[in-house]
Amino acid sequence: MLHPIIILVEPQLAENIGMVARAMANFGLSDLRLVSPRNGWPKKGAHSAASGATHVLEGAKLYDTAREAIADLNYVFATTARERGQMKRVFGPEPAMAEAHARIASGQGVGILFGRERTGLENDEISLADAIVTFPVDPKFSSLNLAQAVLLMSYEWQxxxxxxxxxxxxxxxxxxxxxxMLVSFFDYIESELDAVNFYPEDKKPIMARNMRDIFHRLQLSEQDVRTLRGAIRAIAEGRRLRNR
Amino acid sequence: MLHPIIILVEPQLAENIGMVARAMANFGLSDLRLVSPRNGWPKKGAHSAASGATHVLEGAKLYDTAREAIADLNYVFATTARERGQMKRVFGPEPAMAEAHARIASGQGVGILFGRERTGLENDEISLADAIVTFPVDPKFSSLNLAQAVLLMSYEWQxxxxxxxxxxxxxxxxxxxxxxMLVSFFDYIESELDAVNFYPEDKKPIMARNMRDIFHRLQLSEQDVRTLRGAIRAIAEGRRLRNR
Known part of the structure; x- marks a missing residue:
């Protein structure tokens, strides 16, 4: 097990399972376990929502209970949006995946439990876990979609x-x-501006410096200087043609 | 504008717009702009997918072009999964939102452009942006769902x-x-184990130390010690009852 294992407990909608598979594949995860999907498994609708992450769906393993789904793992996170009054360490997604990374690097199997769409994990399921993960959501709108929760963990893992x-x-x-080349470009701009009396005589030094400042900020490459010089010349020569 | 503005360019599915609204609300964002939604707006299906983030949908502003949608902003990110050959700075989500935070703190308006579900942003739309954001996806499966892309930016913003x-x-x-209290608990365990001749005489010191080690690791509270002591006593007294 080179990656954390995503475990969905009694997911209801096949579409959500498909979107979970897609989110996992986006960030390089592939081990999916399903605990008693509410509407059976396999189920129509999952594949189209997976948008190509077929290997994740086809490799998904089925279990009857969360306890069986974590039996072979060494360390388990439970995700929840609500405080549960269990004396477990609480992680955000980033430090949780740092912990997972260290454990997996030392040969441990690590899983992440995700609960039902509406009601999340039961307290007895959370008590199977070593630690809790929750998300830095706005407390006024804290309900993450199942696939979104999986996405954030997968993103932080990756x-x-x-x-x-x-x-x-x-x-x-x-x-x-x-x-x-740049200073010669400045000289060229100033000569064209002088030719049309752009600068009032007393303001010329400061105005010229400001103009140089603008072009300095651009960090122009050789090609950029040639492009701009060509554009200015074209405008100036257009004017000279009109003025004939 | 105290937060970055989410700008969807020609989104097709009302459901995706609803899920974007939900993802934004999860992480405290609320300013949504829609550029020419393909199937018109407002559109059935968005509200149920928003799962309560109605304020985001109802506050969404409509524009005809990306250019108009960013007109009042000071700094714009364009999201893309593909390299575009434009000489713009490329950010991951976290540093992008650090940049956004600094700019917003200094009073600038910051927006993030997201492209069409299938084809993303056009090169001309990307050229409206100051910088590019891309996601640390698995290159073999890099297509993020629209709402997932918005979620990651919202998460990093929050x-x-x-x-x-x-x-x-x-x-x-x-x-x-x-x-x-802890040492007295150790004494109690050892006395109960002595009573049943648990320790071979020559191994007793090392076995007792190992047992103490286990309980030391637990960092037991007073209540924990009372709970465990009670449980051990109950087992021991049950045995004594049976042995009468």
Whole structure:
């Protein structure tokens, strides 16, 4: 078991099970256990909601009780939106998955229990767990959809397991243009602006500095400088043509 | 604008819009903008999927184009699962919401663009944005449901805005029992075990220490010690009754 195992206790809607499978696959999880799905299993509707995460649904294991579904695991989290008065450690999703990562790295099997859509986990099911996970929701609107709860745990697992690696990063931008090219560009702008008497004589130094500031902030590459210089030249020459 | 604004560009399914509203409300967001919803608006199906987040749906503002929907904002993120060859900074959800938080704290309006269910944002829409957000998904299964993408951004916003505060924490456990009470409990266990000749004479010291170790790890409270002592006494007295 190289990943945490997602355990749904008496899920009702096949669509939700499908969306759980999709959320798991989005973040690299695949071990799904179902405890007595209310409407039987397999069930129409799950596959289309899984949107391609068929391998998760087809690999799902069925159990009669939560107790049987966690029997082979070494550490179990129970998710709940409500305080249950059980003396267990309470985690947010991120520290929970840090704990899961450390335990799985040392060879332990880790599972996460999710309750029924309407009523969550029963207290007796929560008492099977080593720790509680809850979500940093707005207390005025705390009811997470089942697949959303699974998504957040899967997301935090993946972030911990991969160091938050994104599928792509910022484009390698070309290096900033050599300063000589940039200063020559500034000279060019100022010469074109001088040609149309843009600057009042007494304000010219400060206005020119402000203009340079704007272009400095852009961190222009060589290509950027050529593009802008070409655009300004085109406008200036258009004007010269009109002025003939 | 005290929170980031969620902007859905040409969303197709009313159910998805409803689930977006629910995900936003779960994490304290409420400003929703809709750009040309494919099937019109308002639309049946959104309310039931919103599962009570009616205020978000009813406050949603309609726009014809993404350009109009971001006109009054100071900084805009575009979400995408695919690299677009645009020289923009790429964020994961957590650093994106750190950036949003800093900008909103300084009075800026911040929006997040989400694209169509099937095809995402067009390149021209992405070019309206200041930066890109993408998700740390499994590259083999990278297509997030629309509401799931909104959920992750809302979750990271709320974590940043509240310092990850959970709706409840670990139960304040009662303090560990006084050591005198614990040592007296150990003595009691050992006396009961001596009474049934549990320990082979030569192993007694090490076995007793191991037993003490187990109970030490539990960090028992006064109530815990009374509970366990009572349970052991009941078993021992039951045996004595049988042995009469």
């Amino acid at each position: 972030r911990r397991a991969t160091g938050g690696a994104l599928p792509f990063g910022s484009e390698q931008s070309t290096p900033p243009a050599p300063r000589e | 974590r940043r805005a509240t310092g990850g505060a959970l709706p409840f924490g670990s139960e304040q456990s009662t303090p560990p029992a006084p050591r005198e």
